[in-house]
Amino acid sequence: MLSKIVRTTANQLIVFILIFGLYVIAHGQLTPGGGFQGGAVIVSGVVMLLVAFNAKELKKSLRESGLSIMESTGALIFAALAFAGIATTFFYNVLVGTPIFGHVPPTGANPGDVWTGGVVPLMNWAVGIKVVAGLSAVVLAMALFSSGEEMEE
Amino acid sequence: MASLLAQAPILIIAIPLVAAFLTPLIGMRGDKARKALVVGSLAFTAFLVFALARDISITGIRVYTLGATAPGLTEPTGFMFPVRIILEVDGMSIFFGIIWAIVSLAAAIYSFSHIASETGQIRFFTLLLLMVAGGFGMMLTGDLFNLFVFLEIASIAGGALIGFRNRFGDTQEGAFKYIVVSAVAGLMVLLGTGILYAQYNSLNMAFLAQAIQYTTLDKIALALFLIAFAMKTGMVPLHLWFPDAYSVAPASITGMLVITSHACMYAAFRVCFTLYGGVIDGLVVGWIIIILGLLTMFVGVTMAVYQKDVMRFMSYHAISQLGYMWVGVGVGLAVLGTPALLAYGRDAMTGGIFHILNHAMYKPLLFFTGGALFYYTGTRDLAKMGGLAHKMKWTTVLYIIGTLSISGIPPLNGFSSKILIYESVFRFNPILTIVGIIVSILTLASFTKAFHSAFMGAELPEYKGGKEVPKSMIIGMVILAAGIVLITLFPSLIVSWALHPAADALIDHGAYINAVMGAVP
Numbered sequence: 001m002l003s004k005i006v007r008t009t010a011n012q013l014i015v016f017i018l019i020f021g022l023y024v025i026a027h028g029q030l031t032p033g034g035g036f037q038g039g040a041v042i043v044s045g046v047v048m049l050l051v052a053f054n055a056k057e058l059k060k061s062l063r064e065s066g067l068s069i070m071e072s073t074g075a076l077i078f079a080a081l082a083f084a085g086i087a088t089t090f091f092y093n094v095l096v097g098t099p100i101f102g103h104v105p106p107t108g109a110n111p112g113d114v115w116t117g118g119v120v121p122l123m124n125w126a127v128g129i130k131v132v133a134g135l136s137a138v139v140l141a142m143a144l145f146s147s148g149e150e151m152e153e
Numbered sequence: 154m155a156s157l158l159a160q161a162p163i164l165i166i167a168i169p170l171v172a173a174f175l176t177p178l179i180g181m182r183g184d185k186a187r188k189a190l191v192v193g194s195l196a197f198t199a200f201l202v203f204a205l206a207r208d209i210s211i212t213g214i215r216v217y218t219l220g221a222t223a224p225g226l227t228e229p230t231g232f233m234f235p236v237r238i239i240l241e242v243d244g245m246s247i248f249f250g251i252i253w254a255i256v257s258l259a260a261a262i263y264s265f266s267h268i269a270s271e272t273g274q275i276r277f278f279t280l281l282l283l284m285v286a287g288g289f290g291m292m293l294t295g296d297l298f299n300l301f302v303f304l305e306i307a308s309i310a311g312g313a314l315i316g317f318r319n320r321f322g323d324t325q326e327g328a329f330k331y332i333v334v335s336a337v338a339g340l341m342v343l344l345g346t347g348i349l350y351a352q353y354n355s356l357n358m359a360f361l362a363q364a365i366q367y368t369t370l371d372k373i374a375l376a377l378f379l380i381a382f383a384m385k386t387g388m389v390p391l392h393l394w395f396p397d398a399y400s401v402a403p404a405s406i407t408g409m410l411v412i413t414s415h416a417c418m419y420a421a422f423r424v425c426f427t428l429y430g431g432v433i434d435g436l437v438v439g440w441i442i443i444i445l446g447l448l449t450m451f452v453g454v455t456m457a458v459y460q461k462d463v464m465r466f467m468s469y470h471a472i473s474q475l476g477y478m479w480v481g482v483g484v485g486l487a488v489l490g491t492p493a494l495l496a497y498g499r500d501a502m503t504g505g506i507f508h509i510l511n512h513a514m515y516k517p518l519l520f521f522t523g524g525a526l527f528y529y530t531g532t533r534d535l536a537k538m539g540g541l542a543h544k545m546k547w548t549t550v551l552y553i554i555g556t557l558s559i560s561g562i563p564p565l566n567g568f569s570s571k572i573l574i575y576e577s578v579f580r581f582n583p584i585l586t587i588v589g590i591i592v593s594i595l596t597l598a599s600f601t602k603a604f605h606s607a608f609m610g611a612e613l614p615e616y617k618g619g620k621e622v623p624k625s626m627i628i629g630m631v632i633l634a635a636g637i638v639l640i641t642l643f644p645s646l647i648v649s650w651a652l653h654p655a656a657d658a659l660i661d662h663g664a665y666i667n668a669v670m671g672a673v674p
Binding site for chain 1: 160163167170171174175176177178217218219220221222223224
């Protein structure tokens with residue numbers, strides 16, 4: 001565990017890292033980034049907490065079974081969105097033209113319309129959930145093993 | 154049923170994938186729910202594979218465009234080239250799909266008892282299903298980048314499964330070697346794909362096959378593909394990792410790894426015959442494959458003869474048997490486009506592909522019996538075993554079936570495919586047949602030795618108290634043995650139903666292009 005100054009700063013900073021990560025996920029269809037990149041940004045916040053506090057402390061709030069469920073759920077949401085178009089073809093974009101993320105994107109210089117992309121932004125969220133859970137589990141496991149601890153089975 | 158069949162190509166990949174991610178959620182409800190999910194999803198996938206195979210034999214090559222307004226709409230309206238990811242299933246793809254469906258089902262059932270005493274079973278079955286999805290993806294896809302992605306999925310899942318029993322040190326070593334080899338092979342495939350993409354602006358195999366020029370860059374890409382896939386199949390001289398990885402994995406996974414190496418072999422054939430089908434210098438590439446195939450046969454079997462570790466011994470035989478397939482199909486490639494193709498080239502290819510089918514049945518069966526020996530005795534050392542036939546009656550019988558089949562003893566299926574290779578290859582070059590027969594004799598000799606040291610003789614005192622292995626392991630082995638018996642009884646039917654369509658699909662690369670690009674004006 002690092003000093004009180006580091007811990008307090010980390011506690012404040014995690015909010016901003018979370019906001020930036022969620023922004024990158026939410027604007028995946030408009031700007032560079034997306035589910036994986038945004039998820040990785042959020043996990044970098046988890047790594048910061050791992051350094052500021054220690055793995056044992058973090059294990060209390062990040063449980064392996066919870067992360068495993070979260071990861072599977074993300075993957076299943078992604079697959080479900082792909083299956084949503086199965087009446088036409090797999091991965092068919094069913095939401096195009098509907099009020100939910102169904103706008104036609106404007107051309108030329110514009111501030112960007114979040115309500116575009118159909119199922120793509122939703123898939124970004126699904127991937128984001130999966131990456132946050134999966135990468136957190138990986139870094140947590142590595143930190144625990146290197147400090148001689150075990151993850152629960 | 155009709156709409157299910159229309160979506161079958163993607164469902165075959167998607168169902169194991171979804172089941173893999175459902176396993177951690179459903180697995181918490183207990184053993185029975187997890188087993189039902191694994192077997193149910195794999196059995197349904199197998200059903201879809203057989204239904205699709207029947208459909209393809211009637212209506213020809215099937216394309217499936219992901220995300221399009223209709224599965225058959227390969228080129229978006231107003232475009233002259235394919236944009237989306239396309240799955241393309243022809244006789245060759247579905248032939249490998251059938252093998253993979255049968256072996257993965259048998260391996261999953263076998264695993265239930267084989268790893269019953271291990272921890273982390275939920276992860277085991279998640280990875281197993283991911284590996285199944287990766288294998289099917291490699292076989293059914295018509296997109297080069299997709300091929301790379303599925304190759305990586307199958308490799309990473311396979312690597313993690315090899316190291317699954319992490320209380321042993323050697324499993325970690327084997328898994329590490331497998332992951333390194335897979336990563337290198339994967340990157341070589343990616344580099345080759347990049348070279349082609351940079352020149353022709355497409356990743357679709359049918360489009361590339363039509364546009365390819367056989368420039369120097371294309372030749373480099375071909376070499377990268379072939380070396381990568383040969384490395385993954387354990388072709389000599391790139392076989393050194395192979396026994397280390399195969400001998401330490403749980404036996405069910407070893408059986409599946411055999412088929413993933415066949416999937417890489419499928420990818421190599423696809424690249425040679427379809428992607429480069431119109432332009433390849435068949436004689437040169439064919440001879441390279443034949444010579445390396447002969448080396449693979451010979452080195453594999455001579456290394457196997459003196460092995461004491463039962464799984465290692467069988468791994469070297471797997472290498473040796475893969476050589477037969479390379480030689481058979483290599484001869485077909487060497488005479489591609491010449492009159493000799495019809496005279497004996499097609500038969501040589503049919504023999505090579507037939508040997509893939511046979512090998513996919515008897516090699517996992519032999520690995521499963523090796524796993525049963527390990528389960529019973531707790532050791533893989535043949536010198537420490539003996540007299541096991543007294544207690545393991547089922548395993549003994551199944552081992553005998555596998556042994557006779559791999560050695561090519563008539564009338565078993567191994568004989569049918571070997572005689573097909575010998576007769577056709579003899580007309581190409583008699584030396585190939587002579588080497589093949591010598592290797593076959595050495596195979597029989599070494600398997601007889603292994604049989605004698607493991608099963609024959611008086612009962613050893615330390616193995617007196619044991620019982621035959623559990624039912625689910627026997628069911629897994631019996632599924633594969635039943636496959637062997639079926640092929641043994643009806644070899645000519647198998648040849649005309651499954652093998653000739655598969656060989657013709659490789660030869661006729663024009664049909665593969667037309668299915669995506671439309672008839673060339």
